[in-house]
Amino acid sequence: MTDTYLHLVNSGFTKKLAKQLGLPRPTPLRRHRAGEPLVAGPVLVIGLGGQDGASTPQPDADALAQLLAGPVGTDGVRGTLDTAGWDLDVHRHVATTETVQAVVLVLSDVEHPDDLAAPVAALAPVLRRLTPGGRVVTISRAATADDAPAVAAARQGVDGLLRSLAKELRGGATANGIVLAEGVDVLAPSALGTLRFILSTRSAFVDGQLLEIGSDAGTFPADWDAPLSGRVAVVTGAARGIGAAIARTLARDGATVVVVDVPAAGEALAAVANEVRGTALQLDITADDAGQRLLEHALTRHGRLDVVVHNAGITRDKLLANMGRDRWDAVLAVNIAAQLRINEALLTSGDFTDHPRIVSLASTSGIAGNRGQTNYAASKGGVIGMVRATAPLLAAFGGTANAVAPGFIETEMTARMPAVTRQLARRLNSLQQGGLPEDVAEAVAFLASPSAGGVVGQVLRVCGQNLVGA
Amino acid sequence: MPAARREPTTPTGTPTRRAAVIGGNRIPFAKVGGPYRDSSNLDMLTAALDGLVARFGLQGERIGEVAAGAVLKHSRDFNLTREAVLASALSPETPAYDLQQACATGLEAVVGLSNKIRLGQLDSAIAGGVDSASDAPVAVSDGLRRALLTFSRARSARDKLAALAGIRPADLAPSAPTTAEPRTGLSMGEHQALTTAQWGITREAQDEIALLSHQRLATAYDAGFFDDLVTPYRGLVRDQNLRADTSASKLAALRPVFGTHLPTPATMTAGNSTPLSDGASTVLLGSEEWAHAHALPVLAYVVDAEVAAVDFVLGRDGLLMAPAFAVPRLLARHGLTFDDLDFLEIHEAFASTVLTTLAAWEDEAFGRERLGLDGAFGTVDRTRLNVNGSSLAAGHPFAATGGRLVATTAKLLATRTADTGRPARALISVCAAGGLGVTAILETA
Numbered sequence: 001m002t003d004t005y006l007h008l009v010n011s012g013f014t015k016k017l018a019k020q021l022g023l024p025r026p027t028p029l030r031r032h033r034a035g036e037p038l039v040a041g042p043v044l045v046i047g048l049g050g051q052d053g054a055s056t057p058q059p060d061a062d063a064l065a066q067l068l069a070g071p072v073g074t075d076g077v078r079g080t081l082d083t084a085g086w087d088l089d090v091h092r093h094v095a096t097t098e099t100v101q102a103v104v105l106v107l108s109d110v111e112h113p114d115d116l117a118a119p120v121a122a123l124a125p126v127l128r129r130l131t132p133g134g135r136v137v138t139i140s141r142a143a144t145a146d147d148a149p150a151v152a153a154a155r156q157g158v159d160g161l162l163r164s165l166a167k168e169l170r171g172g173a174t175a176n177g178i179v180l181a182e183g184v185d186v187l188a189p190s191a192l193g194t195l196r197f198i199l200s201t202r203s204a205f206v207d208g209q210l211l212e213i214g215s216d217a218g219t220f221p222a223d224w225d226a227p228l229s230g231r232v233a234v235v236t237g238a239a240r241g242i243g244a245a246i247a248r249t250l251a252r253d254g255a256t257v258v259v260v261d262v263p264a265a266g267e268a269l270a271a272v273a274n275e276v277r278g279t280a281l282q283l284d285i286t287a288d289d290a291g292q293r294l295l296e297h298a299l300t301r302h303g304r305l306d307v308v309v310h311n312a313g314i315t316r317d318k319l320l321a322n323m324g325r326d327r328w329d330a331v332l333a334v335n336i337a338a339q340l341r342i343n344e345a346l347l348t349s350g351d352f353t354d355h356p357r358i359v360s361l362a363s364t365s366g367i368a369g370n371r372g373q374t375n376y377a378a379s380k381g382g383v384i385g386m387v388r389a390t391a392p393l394l395a396a397f398g399g400t401a402n403a404v405a406p407g408f409i410e411t412e413m414t415a416r417m418p419a420v421t422r423q424l425a426r427r428l429n430s431l432q433q434g435g436l437p438e439d440v441a442e443a444v445a446f447l448a449s450p451s452a453g454g455v456v457g458q459v460l461r462v463c464g465q466n467l468v469g470a
Numbered sequence: 471m472p473a474a475r476r477e478p479t480t481p482t483g484t485p486t487r488r489a490a491v492i493g494g495n496r497i498p499f500a501k502v503g504g505p506y507r508d509s510s511n512l513d514m515l516t517a518a519l520d521g522l523v524a525r526f527g528l529q530g531e532r533i534g535e536v537a538a539g540a541v542l543k544h545s546r547d548f549n550l551t552r553e554a555v556l557a558s559a560l561s562p563e564t565p566a567y568d569l570q571q572a573c574a575t576g577l578e579a580v581v582g583l584s585n586k587i588r589l590g591q592l593d594s595a596i597a598g599g600v601d602s603a604s605d606a607p608v609a610v611s612d613g614l615r616r617a618l619l620t621f622s623r624a625r626s627a628r629d630k631l632a633a634l635a636g637i638r639p640a641d642l643a644p645s646a647p648t649t650a651e652p653r654t655g656l657s658m659g660e661h662q663a664l665t666t667a668q669w670g671i672t673r674e675a676q677d678e679i680a681l682l683s684h685q686r687l688a689t690a691y692d693a694g695f696f697d698d699l700v701t702p703y704r705g706l707v708r709d710q711n712l713r714a715d716t717s718a719s720k721l722a723a724l725r726p727v728f729g730t731h732l733p734t735p736a737t738m739t740a741g742n743s744t745p746l747s748d749g750a751s752t753v754l755l756g757s758e759e760w761a762h763a764h765a766l767p768v769l770a771y772v773v774d775a776e777v778a779a780v781d782f783v784l785g786r787d788g789l790l791m792a793p794a795f796a797v798p799r800l801l802a803r804h805g806l807t808f809d810d811l812d813f814l815e816i817h818e819a820f821a822s823t824v825l826t827t828l829a830a831w832e833d834e835a836f837g838r839e840r841l842g843l844d845g846a847f848g849t850v851d852r853t854r855l856n857v858n859g860s861s862l863a864a865g866h867p868f869a870a871t872g873g874r875l876v877a878t879t880a881k882l883l884a885t886r887t888a889d890t891g892r893p894a895r896a897l898i899s900v901c902a903a904g905g906l907g908v909t910a911i912l913e914t915a
Binding site for chain 1: 530703767
């Protein structure tokens with residue numbers, strides 16, 4: 001599972017060689033470590049006026065800059081986060097010699113494509129001075145058919161700008177966008193929650209993505225390091241790989257975790273349960289009563305159920321011409337039909353109503369398609385449709401349903417790919433490497449968190465901006 | 471020993487509180503030389519404990535006491551259970567002790583710990599058992615052992631040489647463990663062959679028991695009954711001995727292996743006798759208060775137990791016939807008959823063990839002369855007997871069988887009560903080497 005190439009181009013003689021040969025040189029990504037600062041260096045907030053735009057009204061940029069720079073809660077290190085600042089080293093202008101850790105481009109006020117020029121001009125010279133693992137974040141508004149054409153053009157323009165910019169960045173730096181629906185405040189819980197996620201190392205393998213904030217819903221956690229404290233989560237397919245990583249990450253964020261997998265995977269499942277100090281439930285999720293049994297276990301053992309992560313999935317790859325009904329049925333049964341049935345059971349139970357969260361694992365295959373995976377892609381496309389249609393059903397309870405679509409992730413599954421195919425697949429994204437199971441887990445944990453209450457029916461890709469399915 | 475029928479009395483003068491069976495966990499039982507051939511008793515017991523911890527969220531929990539044991543045990547495993555606790559995810563402050571009562575080890579562990587819970591000495595406990603026929607201890611001969619010990623005590627080179635000179639070639643042969651009774655030299659199978667002949671049990675009747683055992687265990691697995699009782703280990707997901715596809719004709723084709731030198735027809739085969747097995751099981755017990763405080767379910771309660779022993783050396787009774795005496799005494803103490811039992815679990819050491827026990831209970835003379843009753847003790851409704859299969863199909867790692875039986879029975883009872891809304895009751899009976907028998911009653915509500 002180790003990426004030898006990634007190691008070689010970053011050490012010793014082979015590093016020089018790779019440089020001379022002009023080979024792709026991916027940078028090892030920094031992942032979240034407990035206790036590390038949100039952003040380790042200077043943060044540049046650029047508004048509509050660009051570098052020298054103090055005269056241009058830019059209320060969103062000003063408000064955001066003030067919050068980011070503001071002191072952490074008055075009643076100690078962590079206070080009521082509604083009012084507390086983030087205590088970052090915020091700049092509105094930087095000298096041409098200074099390095100920058102993150103740039104936040106506040107473009108929510110643009111009304112014409114011409115408005116993009118000044119902020120982009122301010123951004124351009126900073127890009128070369130972005131520290132390794134730096135972050136560029138755009139904040140814009142969703143373009144809709146109701147907008148004036150120039151406004152829509154400006155807003156949609158941000159989309160193209162962001163995606164291209166992400167492909168330009170090197171050194172493990174990423175660019176991602178926050179897209180506010182009409183009327184959503186730039187300081188809305190989910191806007192800020194998403195901003196924190198993107199700025200942090202938790203989003204290491206998320207690149208070139210635009211996440212829409214649908215509403216002002218969501219709340220700030222009492223502790224950003226334990227946003228899931230007091231919450232009970234179920235993770236299916238948790239015995240190994242991405243599912244085990246999700247269980248660990250949710251537990252790290254304070255959740256009590258019920259790990260679920262098929263009885264045959266029970267040995268590994270027990271090890272995960274004991275590691276995260278949760279409980280193991282050996283259950284075939286395709287059973288008719290799987291939803292009831294999940295719920296009953298969570299309620300009787302832990303008193304509640306707040307988060308369900310539909311991670312369990314299987315592949316039975318074959319060209320459709322040769323596939324046969326059994327391969328199709330097996331994949332659809334596990335990857336989508338079981339999720340639908342479990343969600344139905346949860347929604348009708350009356351016990352999944354306290355700001356519930358459903359996070360379902362989709363796949364870039366479900367977005368872009370993949371030869372030999374008609375069954376898998378149909379099921380994963382199905383997941384995307386399911387979360388979009390399920391989210392409104394949960395809205396009344398402050399709940400959400402979203403999907404996470406992993407790209408190439410270093411798992412036992414991808415380790416079984418042919419070596420050359422695997423090497424190519426790893427490089428086919430802007431970060432030129434495979435992601436880790438914990439990268440997917442971080443995205444899931446973010447969507448499960450209270451501050452993501454305004455993110456509804458979205459698909460968050462964790463793919464390093466894979467060339468496939470953009 | 472007669473006078474099984476007594477006025478019902480409460481087993482303890484002042485009953486304190488009830489001991490609940492909360493749940494269980496075992497690893498699938500494997501055949502000797504199978505996937506667990508490189509696993510020690512410590513490995514398997516630790517795995518069974520860790521699976522239990524995972525199922526019930528007991529990580530770091532200080533359990534009142536853990537009691538478990540193994541029948542085939544290396545001398546280095548003198549503190550096997552405590553070592554397994556230390557290797558597990560339980561709190562290292564969990565005390566533990568080893569016990570051993572041959573095949574009844576696991577059930578006796580449940581009984582002893584339940585009594586401590588009932589007395590208020592413990593709030594929670596884990597009973598268990600493990601055995602490895604694959605990793606059985608092989609000892610050196612007595613002659614070699616004495617010589618080596620003398621050598622180690624010797625001070626001078628001369629004494630050391632003298633000690634080694636005392637070793638005879640015959641001393642070098644290792645002595646492997648056997649299932650032979652020390653007092654008779656007969657293996658357990660040969661003993662049971664005598665009992666089988668004594669009670670005139672037919673080959674067909676034995677094969678029928680074996681077939682049912684496989685069929686019922688397979689059905690229970692398919693229905694997901696063991697999803698919360700078994701955690702796979704070393705790639706084994708179901709009991710290795712289980713043959714869902716076995717048939718009467720396949721069983722009938724097997725050659726007899728025990729009783730072949732008796733004047734009566736030999737009827738006991740590898741199919742209707744339990745195989746040597748590897749495996750481990752655990753049962754979580756607790757007071758009701760402890761269970762509720764930990765948001766854990768109560769499947770059933772351990773109500774009472776009775777042990778018995780028979781004089782198989784000089785007396786009339788077969789080696790494995792002690793439960794035939796223990797059960798009537800136990801039921802009499804509670805004023806119960808077979809009709810009052812929803813389930814009976816009679817350990818299938820051999821198919822004929824079950825059948826000779828049932829035959830004794832149905833026998834007028836046995837009832838009058840041996841049990842001191844007016845006639846036969848009673849007839850067991852076979853539809854209530856070993857309903858999810860037993861040791862013939864699952865295998866029988868000696869000390870692990872008691873835990874398998876208790877957890878399975880407790881779940882059966884809980885399910886029955888959930889279905890009917892009425893209390894349910896079960897009897898568990900385990901025979902053991904040395905002419906021993908341990909029996910217990912479990913109830914819901």
